Amino acid sequence: MNLKDIVASLDAEIVFLSNDCEIIHAYTGDLLSLVMKNAKNDSIWITVQNHVNIIAVASLVGIRAIILCDDLNFPSETVEKAKSEGISLIKSRDNAFVVSGKIYQLGIR
Incomplete structure (x- = not known):
């Protein structure tokens, strides 16, 4: 499923969109x-971590997008690093459990 469709299904906010890539898997967790x-x-x-180190982890693993839950905000340093690494950033008002369930219902595992 492409990223824009996922974001629309979640009623989430795009903070930075690198590209509308195909998302095949999902992972929920906060321990890097x-x-x-x-x-x-x-x-x-899917996480509540918002510091700049999440971009390094995402880049290392091949994660294409990060959803920040609980209506938290990404610091400007994290957004700038995401732009340079091509990692999309999304923000959701929902908690990680709810976001994970919604993504699971979309068929993304």
């Missing part, structure tokens, strides 16, 4: 080492 171990290439990452 577990994300590096378990997330897959072409994933969307």
